Each structure stands twice: as structure tokens, then as C-alpha cells.
Amino acid sequence: MDEEYDCIVLGTGLKECIISGMLSVSGKKVLHMDRNKYYGGESASITPLEDLFTKFGLPPPEEAYGRTRDWNVDLIPKFLMANGQLVKLLIHTGVTRYLEFKSVEGSYVYKGNKISKVPADEKEALTSDLMGMFEKRRFKNFLVFAQDYKEDDPNTWKAMPGFDPKTTTMSAVFAHFNLDKNTIDFTGHALALYRDDDYLGTPAGDTLRRIKLYSDSLARYGKSPYLYPLYGLGELPQGFARLSAIYGGTYMLDKPIDEIVMEGNKVVGVRSGGETAKCKQVYCDPTYVPDRVQQVRLEIIFFSFHE
CATH class of the missing domain: 3.50.50.60 (FAD/NAD(P)-binding domain)
Incomplete structure (x- = not known):
């Protein structure tokens, strides 16, 4: 040294x-x-399992846990968006040569005593059991608008006359497409990944970017917008x-x-x-x-x- x-x-x-x-x-x-x-x-990421038990002052894990080196625990787990800036950095630097990733299933919500996958594109919107027939069509139109949206190209805003990403609130966008509260809830929390409803009163640009990122990430690998390092x-x-x-x-x-x-x-x-x-x-x-x-x-x- x-x-x-x-x-x-x-x-x-x-x-x-x-x-x-x-x-x-x-x-x-x-x-x-x-x-x-x-x-x-x-x-x-803590591995082998003995280290996790030691960290929290517990006795060594029992034999029922199997090989402890096969366990991995992330103390603060976070998924990576497949088309996000971090993944782009990993690819750009070539670090992916030393990493293995797995695709994590998409977002799900619990409704009516069953678990349903959150639709992320227009095709899934038309087959989802989260919405009625007419709501599916309205949500499909909203997703097309969100996926086509480009902040620097007003031509992509034409589906909503008078729209301005810096002044139009997200609640106004939802109202324009006549989406019901249930659809707004899973869109804001499962697609845009907001923790609360404060975003409804803020300019819509950021929320549309989040929804577009979710959709683009889903399209990148086909099954899920989320990636996770294989070993944590x-x-x-x-x-x-x-x-x-x-x-x-x-x-x-x-x-x-x-x-x-x-x-x-x-x-x-x-x-x-x-x-x-x-x-x-x-x-x-x-x-x-x-x-x-x-x-x-x-x-x-x-x-x-x-x-």
C-alpha cells in the first residue's frame, strides 16, 4: 500500500x-x-448465508437451508429498468462481460381476489382482465399517446389538443382519455412507479417519460421491464x-x-x-x-x- x-x-x-x-x-x-x-x-449483497446470520446476531443456519453459498441476500434490493440509464452505462462500458442478468416478471396488482399483470402496451391493454371492454379501448389510446410522446416534438402531442408537458397536469391527461380511477391507480403506481398520488397535480412530462421508459424497457427483452443481477x-x-x-x-x-x-x-x-x-x-x-x-x-x- x-x-x-x-x-x-x-x-x-x-x-x-x-x-x-x-x-x-x-x-x-x-x-x-x-x-x-x-x-x-x-x-x-451478502453471501454465503452464514454471513447474513452473523450480521444479525443469529446462530448458524441449519442444514435444511442447503448449501449456504447458494444463497444471496440484498439488504436493499432494487430492480433495474431494462432501458434505463444504468443498463445503458453497463452496456457502453462493457461491464456486462463480467455480469449475468435475469429478467424479472413484470408488475402485478391484486384486484377482485385475484392477481393480474399490469398491461404495459396496447396489445396487453386489450386482453387485460383489469378493465372492462370500453375502458380497455380508452387505455389503449392513452398508451399509444404515451409511447409516441416526445418532449421536444409537438407533433407527438396532437392526440391531446392544447397539451403542454410543462403546464398540463397528469390528472388533466387522464381526464382527456376518460380513464377511471382504477386504471389511473395502476398506471401511476405500477407503470410510472410513484409512491403516492402527488404526481397527479404536477406537469405531465415526467410521468409520460416514466411510462415510456417502462414500455421501452419491456420491449427490450419482451417479457419484463425489470432486470436483476443473477447473484445480487x-x-x-x-x-x-x-x-x-x-x-x-x-x-x-x-x-x-x-x-x-x-x-x-x-x-x-x-x-x-x-x-x-x-x-x-x-x-x-x-x-x-x-x-x-x-x-x-x-x-x-x-x-x-x-x-
């Missing part, structure tokens, strides 16, 4: 691993360190870690970070125990420098005082 690096990255969350991967690809000598045992820290979300940062390693990056997990070494107002290294790695730049999770940051919208900072 007692070497000099161009950059040191602290923390192995997804953002940090993307940064170290991109820096390594660009030719920088990178050291990546994490005080945690797992990639991703508190939201990590921890595979995402590990994939970028492998990318970094191929280009010469060095990784150290379970490594305490005792001090970010400064000379005047300039960062010059990171100390761990009796070792100090010198560097020109430090990228880190804000929790590594709580006395130098304040909470803002961004969750990662660029920490550098070099001239």
Missing part, C-alpha cells in the same frame, strides 16, 4: 466503483479501498471492480481508513494503520469525511485540494 497513486477511491458502492472503473480505463493508477467487508457497504446487486460494483482491475486498479476490502492525509489545504494521501498511500486525488463516500461535507442532493463527492 505504501505507493503513490493518481487517485484513491474510498467506499465500494456502485457510484464509487463506476468512478474507479472509469479512472482505470482512462489510464489512471487507482487504489480502491473500503472499510467494509462487502462490496456496497450497508446495502451489500453486489455484482454491479464488483463488475466495475473487475473492469478497474483489468486496467491495473488495486482493490482492498475490510481495510480501515484512519486518516485522509493533508498538507496545508491539499490532499496527499490516505493512512490505514501504519501504511500511507500517497495520491493526487481522493474520491469518497461523504461518510469518510463527515467534518468536510454537508448534506445535499448528491450522495458522492469529489474530494480534492490539489492545485
